[in-house]
Amino acid sequence: MRHILLLAMVTLSLSSFADEFYKGENLITPYELDPDKWEVLMSVEGSLKSLMWKSKEKGMADAYVINIQGGNRSKLNQVRKIQDDPGRKSCQSFESIDLELIPDKNYKSVMWRTVCMNGKDFKAQILQLAIKGRDNVYHLQKIWRGDVSKEEMENWAKNFREVYVCDTRKKEKQCPVGYGKVKNV
Numbered sequence: 001m002r003h004i005l006l007l008a009m010v011t012l013s014l015s016s017f018a019d020e021f022y023k024g025e026n027l028i029t030p031y032e033l034d035p036d037k038w039e040v041l042m043s044v045e046g047s048l049k050s051l052m053w054k055s056k057e058k059g060m061a062d063a064y065v066i067n068i069q070g071g072n073r074s075k076l077n078q079v080r081k082i083q084d085d086p087g088r089k090s091c092q093s094f095e096s097i098d099l100e101l102i103p104d105k106n107y108k109s110v111m112w113r114t115v116c117m118n119g120k121d122f123k124a125q126i127l128q129l130a131i132k133g134r135d136n137v138y139h140l141q142k143i144w145r146g147d148v149s150k151e152e153m154e155n156w157a158k159n160f161r162e163v164y165v166c167d168t169r170k171k172e173k174q175c176p177v178g179y180g181k182v183k184n185v
Contacts, residue, residue, distance in 0.1 A: 061145035079130040091116035105164035
């Protein structure tokens with residue numbers, strides 16, 4: 001899967017002017033998914049905002065999800081536990097594997113991979129990144145059902161290591177110059 005290094009940004013306000021950042025925190029994901037290969041879905045439920053890119057070819061067996069939980073209530077270890085608990089309960093074999101920490105680009109984060117096996121016919125893997133911002137907790141997932149090549153897993157891990165949260169209110173956490181909000185996602 002080819003990723004174009006272009007700034008794609010998800011913000012709390014998903015419909016605004018493209019020439020300015022959301023006032024406050026902005027999630028920066030410096031890669032873009034090919035719209036010909038992905039269907040984009042959006043959900044807003046109270047303080048939880050979600051964007052999902054679902055493969056047009058494989059459906060949910062190949063998906064990318066960004067969740068933004070407003071209110072910044074959870075600690076990173078709580079986010080991980082919440083994400084891992086369903087697998088621990090429903091998978092015959094479940095692993096939660098620590099991955100190399102990403103550089104601290106303004107806020108603390110944790111990256112890990114989970115592997116769920118149910119018999120010899122079902123395998124699911126999820127690459128996960130959680131960032132605790134000042135205002136929100138950001139959780140990214142790349143989901144595969146079945147086997148995934150080491151190269152693809154490493155490519156997504158590389159992409160996740162480039163993700164960060166900037167904040168227009170903090171001089172030392174400023175958002176990149178020359179970019180703005182993605183609108184009409």
